[in-house]
Amino acid sequence: MSTRILPAVGDADAARSITTLLSQLPDAEPAGPLGDSTALLDTLARLAAESLDELPEVVLVHERIGPVPALELIREVALRFPAVGVVLVTADASPGLYSAAMDSGARGLVGLPLSYEELAQRVQAAAGWSVGVRRHLGAGAEVFTGPGGTVVTVSGAKGGVGATVAAVQLALAAQASGHTVALVDMDLQSGDIASFLDVQFRRSIVDLAAISDISPRVLADAVFSHGSGLALLLAPGEGERGEEVSDRSARQIVSALRSRYEIVVIDCGSQMNGANAAAIEMADVALLVTTPDVVAVRGAKRIVRMWDRLQIRKAEETTTLVNRYSRNTEIQPPLIQKITGTRIAGTAIPANFKELQGAVDAGRMHELDSKSVVKQALWALAGELGLVKVPAGAEGSGKYKNDRGSIGRSRRRGDSAGRGKTD
Template sequence: MPTRILPAVGDADAVRSLTTLLSQLPDAEPVAPVVDSTQLVDTLARLAAESVDELPEVVVVHERIGPVPALELIREVALRFPAVGVILVTSDAGPGLFQAAMDYGARGLVALPINYEELASRVQAVAQWSVGVRRHLGAGIEVYSGGVGGTVVTVSGAKGGVGTTLTAIQLALAAQASGRTAALVDMDLQAGDIASYLDIQFRRSVADLATITDISPRVLADAVFRHDTGVALLLAPGEGERGEEVTDRAARQIVTALRSRYEVVVVDCGAQMSGASAAVVEMADTALLVTTPDVVAVRGAKRTVRMWDRLQIRKAEETTVVVNRHTRGAEIQPALIQKITGTGVAATAIPANWKELQGAVDAGRVHELDSKGAVKQAMWGLAGELGLVKAPEGAQKHAKFRGDRGAVSFRRRG
């Protein structure tokens, strides 16, 4: 059986050189290369959704892949697709990088310029390892490929006060209540206050994981606060200045660790962008941007979308705007917001009803919102639209969806 090899290379010249060599290997079947980290993970997730057997045996990651650094990308692939062997191609083949690559989950390292014999030897060894893992684990292999299991959803605000935190909390609660395991992360590192919304006292925070390079399940469990609803909480530090300890690299590692343990991970990114929140938005399966239907908030949403696009964090068409405090009589309606921002807009708009929320927010009991209330129903409906809620058996085949991204319904341009 030929060895399927997926190259992940961002440089055009390196792509041609590597694919030429791979095509010359005996019993090798190179597949179409991917050009960045997002495309690699999306490709593997799509193949895994069909069957673990559809995954390539070997992935070759070039050191200049982006936007996620090569080592962090290798860690994510190793965690989410444990039966795929990863080889790092690098100009630094010293013992320090070799050890780091192995620690991050690589199965081999090939030095630049590439030597044919060395490449052939590494590919053969890694392919044999991958086949052995699949044979040994069989149907027991778990793949966290986004969608069902390991889905990361970020919730950002067009500006402060638009309802970002409340939306994030309700999405996590809805997922947990439906039978999924859910984690809620407060990545609004200086100003985040999920703890007040849920009236809890906590000792550990996301900052306590910032300097840990290998986040084991036990270390993660020690940092997480288990809420009475069952949702796992990883909270922002009580001292805002500690938020600077959480770098973009640390944020990726933390969210990747959570993704490997929970079916749904909801991240509250607040309204102010940091390196950490930008990294999580970039790696998310779904990125939500909450706005209210007023000029200031919509302008803020437009600025955020354009900034994400300029910084190559997220394309406009890959961002979903959620309209909060919506009223039918408002001059600014979702269709206009869609046109202004150039994004998708969630089909579910959250109605304006502060009276329904005030008591629960003031008491720190937003997990006890009235189930018959329009706001809670809309937010939990949004969770269903995003595919975060486990549907009752037999219900899925009768569901009707609008849009073109799985269980997510969007109003799109044109």
């Protein structure tokens, strides 16, 4: 049986060297090298969505891969694709790095400069391990080995544009349709999800920041089970503690949530830091909320450009939601699309804060009247983003049908246009 090998190498010279050696291995089917961590994760997710059997047995991760550091990338692959054997290629073969690589989920380490014998030995061992895992998983059809849950980040072009309301209602819509849903407050200094849902809970996302291996039990201890059915991971009560959540810990937290919940909605607020930048980079759907006014649209443009400069996310991979929309405003969705270079959600949220005010003041956003046009628009947006389960036989009904198709898994799908709004 041949061994499928997928190398992830950020350095062109190293890629040529690895490719040459891999082509000489017996019974090996090496794929073309991928140049960055995003391409690797997207490729594995696409293959896993088709079938477990489509995944390569071995993934080689070069030490100079980016933008996600090699050890963090190995941890992500091990969490999301447990049937893939990962081998680290590095010039540092010290016991310390070997231990760190094994802790991250690697199945072996190959030193640089490359040796044919060592590479063959490590690839063979990782492939054998992968085959054994797949044989075990094949005995239990209920074991989930796909790309993990869908992660949606919601960011504000500036403060007060309605990102938190949007995040809460998207999560509620997904939960009401039958999904398991986690709602995360990653507005670390000034998160308000607890206030919007009338929650008093001592634990927060900070409790997970220093934990290197987040087990299901550890995660469950940090999550609050809300009466609506949502699992809440809240921002710290003391805003200064938000600095304890690094980009590395944020990646681990998001990966752990993705492995336990079908939908993970993350409120990133309007201020960028390392933690929410990591979440936005990992997201399947990155939603940017703006209102149709000059200040907010300028803010949206500034954020999109910053994400692009920092290689967090490209403009075309971002979906902009127009909130507090009115046909009478001078700035309309097509203009916002042109200014930001992003896709515009087909659903816009109408301006009607009066119907929200009572629920906001009472901290009962989960009890917002179903007749609310704001709620109806946000739940329609959830359907547009692919966050709502479609009942059997209802695929063609107007209630669930979106004439532009789902924006879910936005790096592979999506479109634009605009009409509606919220706070």
